Amino acid sequence: MTNYAFSETIGSAGASKKEECMMKRVATTAGSAIGFLVLGLWFSAALPSAAAWAQAPTAQSFGVAVNTPTASGTSPLAVLPAGGGLASDNAPSVNVAGLAGAQNAFAMASGDGGVGASGTPDAAAVSNSTLESVNLLNGLITADGVVVFASSAVKDGIASSNAEGSQLANLVVNGVAIPSEVAPNTQIALPGVGFVVLNEQTLSGDGVSSSGITVNMIHLVLQTVSGGGCGLLGCLPGVLTTTGEIIVGSATSSVQ
Amino acid sequence: MRKLRNLAFLLALGAAAMVAWSCDRPATPVSPQANKPLFWFGEQCPAAKMTGGGRIDAPDGGPEKNPPASHQFQTFGAHVISDGFNPDGSCAVKGSLEWVDHNMRVSGQPLNLHSEAITFVEQLLADDCKDGALHWGGRLVEKNTGEEYDFQVFDCDNGEPGAKQDGFNILLSGPGESQDGYTLSCPSPPSIHAENICTLTGGNRQFHPTH
Numbered sequence: 001m002t003n004y005a006f007s008e009t010i011g012s013a014g015a016s017k018k019e020e021c022m023m024k025r026v027a028t029t030a031g032s033a034i035g036f037l038v039l040g041l042w043f044s045a046a047l048p049s050a051a052a053w054a055q056a057p058t059a060q061s062f063g064v065a066v067n068t069p070t071a072s073g074t075s076p077l078a079v080l081p082a083g084g085g086l087a088s089d090n091a092p093s094v095n096v097a098g099l100a101g102a103q104n105a106f107a108m109a110s111g112d113g114g115v116g117a118s119g120t121p122d123a124a125a126v127s128n129s130t131l132e133s134v135n136l137l138n139g140l141i142t143a144d145g146v147v148v149f150a151s152s153a154v155k156d157g158i159a160s161s162n163a164e165g166s167q168l169a170n171l172v173v174n175g176v177a178i179p180s181e182v183a184p185n186t187q188i189a190l191p192g193v194g195f196v197v198l199n200e201q202t203l204s205g206d207g208v209s210s211s212g213i214t215v216n217m218i219h220l221v222l223q224t225v226s227g228g229g230c231g232l233l234g235c236l237p238g239v240l241t242t243t244g245e246i247i248v249g250s251a252t253s254s255v256q
Numbered sequence: 257m258r259k260l261r262n263l264a265f266l267l268a269l270g271a272a273a274m275v276a277w278s279c280d281r282p283a284t285p286v287s288p289q290a291n292k293p294l295f296w297f298g299e300q301c302p303a304a305k306m307t308g309g310g311r312i313d314a315p316d317g318g319p320e321k322n323p324p325a326s327h328q329f330q331t332f333g334a335h336v337i338s339d340g341f342n343p344d345g346s347c348a349v350k351g352s353l354e355w356v357d358h359n360m361r362v363s364g365q366p367l368n369l370h371s372e373a374i375t376f377v378e379q380l381l382a383d384d385c386k387d388g389a390l391h392w393g394g395r396l397v398e399k400n401t402g403e404e405y406d407f408q409v410f411d412c413d414n415g416e417p418g419a420k421q422d423g424f425n426i427l428l429s430g431p432g433e434s435q436d437g438y439t440l441s442c443p444s445p446p447s448i449h450a451e452n453i454c455t456l457t458g459g460n461r462q463f464h465p466t467h
Contacts, residue, residue: 084307086335088354092365104365106356108333112307114464124462126309126418128331130358144325145358149311149458153416164419165311165458169324180324 057084057113057125058212061148061251063105064094064131068222068244071096076107080125084112094131100246102146103133111253116155121209124153125253128165134248136220141196143248145169148217150251152205159211159255163201166215166251171198194223194242204254212254220246297391298379301347303340303465306390306411309333310424310459314359317454318446319420327366328359329457330440332424334409336392338377349377353396353409355426360438362400367435369426371396372404384449385412385423388463396428403432410453411461418460423453 059080066073073096076089090106111125127150134143149165163184171178173188173196186198197219205211221242228238312330313322322328336351353371360367373394380389393408405428412423428438442454449455 084335086309086333086352086354088333088370090356090368104358106331106366106368108309108331108354110307110309110333110335112305112335112337112462112464114305116464122462122464124308124460126333126459128309128311128333128459130331130356132327145327147311147324147329147331147458151308151418151458151460153418153460153462155416155462158416160416162417162419164417165321165456167321167324 057111057123057152057253057255059109059111059125059127059150059152059251059253061107061109061127061129061150062247063091063107063129063249064096064100064102065247065250066096066100066244068099068246071099076105076129078107078109078127078129080109080111080127086110098138099136100248101133101135102131102248105129105131109253111255113255118156120155120157121256122155123255124151125255126151127251127253129249129251131249134218136218136246136248137193140190140193141171141173141218141220143168143171143218146217146249148215148249148251150213150215150253152211152213152253152255154209154211154255157208159205159207159209161203161205161211161213161253163199163213163215163251166199166217166249168198168217171218173198190220194221196220205256210254210256212252214252215250216247217249218247220248222246296381298381300378301338301341301349302377302379302390303338304377304379304388304390305335305337305351305464306388306392306413306461307335307464308418308460308462310418310422310456310461312424312440312442312454313457314440314442314454316446317425317440317442319448319455319457320446321457326359330355330357330359331459332356332426334411334424334461336374336377336390336411347376349374349392351392353407353426355396362398362434365400367438368399369396369405369407369428370399371407380410380412382412382450382453385414385463387413387415388465389413389423390463398432398435401432401434403434405429405432405435405438410451412449412453413461413463414449416460416462418456418462419458420455421448422456422459422461423447423449424456424461425452425454 113123116122225238377392
């Protein structure tokens, strides 16, 4: 629809030039208003509402995940449904022969989104996992208990995430006792095996409209050295290759 | 004109009386201080939701974690959503609860509760739950034994972050027998909340007044 169409319709009864001009102006104004209205409607349909922005919390947690050439799997696993709510799973015993074992493992994920009183996104996501009697690689790493939490929230234009509630009980790595409140992203080398990252935390988001965190309490990276060695002409360094990983106690949450 | 004014006055008086009646229920088991209760039960079946999960370290349910090897802690996820009253007068409420008490052992395993139905929700008015609080519950099953119980939770959002600020507790009553009366002991102090509501040491509760 154009403004001319309006003018032609209005002026078709043989009105004077002045009147026609006036009618054209009125029609042009009306047409513009309708144009803006249509444009406005198009924009409002094209842009997500505050509610839509707020309805995307995600959360998931798991007890043990093994990914090696000989075995792979995750248990227990909880993933927050797309529409929000609560998911939970548990495993009285987790055992991957020679690689990982744990007892009384639980995983939960919950959260939802909405619009706050001020009209800004208002959403929260929390996930957690707990395990007992953890044993990796036939006693190379042991722990009486592992608790992991990931929490994310956005409210009144502030988005944040944290790992509060996470804890390790009597963790021993390669014969060395580790404090229960180990610093985030503590890495320990395991000669001949690879390395382990404790309380591994990865943050995301802008802190205003989005925020997220992934926490892996024990992240064991398995590596092998290939090539290298010493000969008559000297020594060549080997090449480190990652062959697998085992994660114990993982929680992820995010809001936007 | 005067009739209209009188009618408006009577309506306003009635509304004020209803608000006062709904907010002032001091002589209940959870608010025994008749002169100055620490929280009141407010609107029944409000259009609201509460979501998230958390960790409690009870006993004693304060903001600090217990020693990690003690297993004296609880973890949970809980989600409740209400659309207000249905046309038939029932409350349009739904949700779910997962509860694990790592300190309470049943045949060597942590006590594990899972909700089957949410049947009621009401607003909880508390000074120390500045973003909102709900009292809700229904029926759950003890997964260790299969026994069923009625339950109620006291659910408090005291701002962000939830750790060391928000509050939660659960109370079970029959028909099951082995956990009848189960609740956490969270005196104040060390809990920052009143009336045996425990303080979260991890996680977050978030109250949404509209949805």
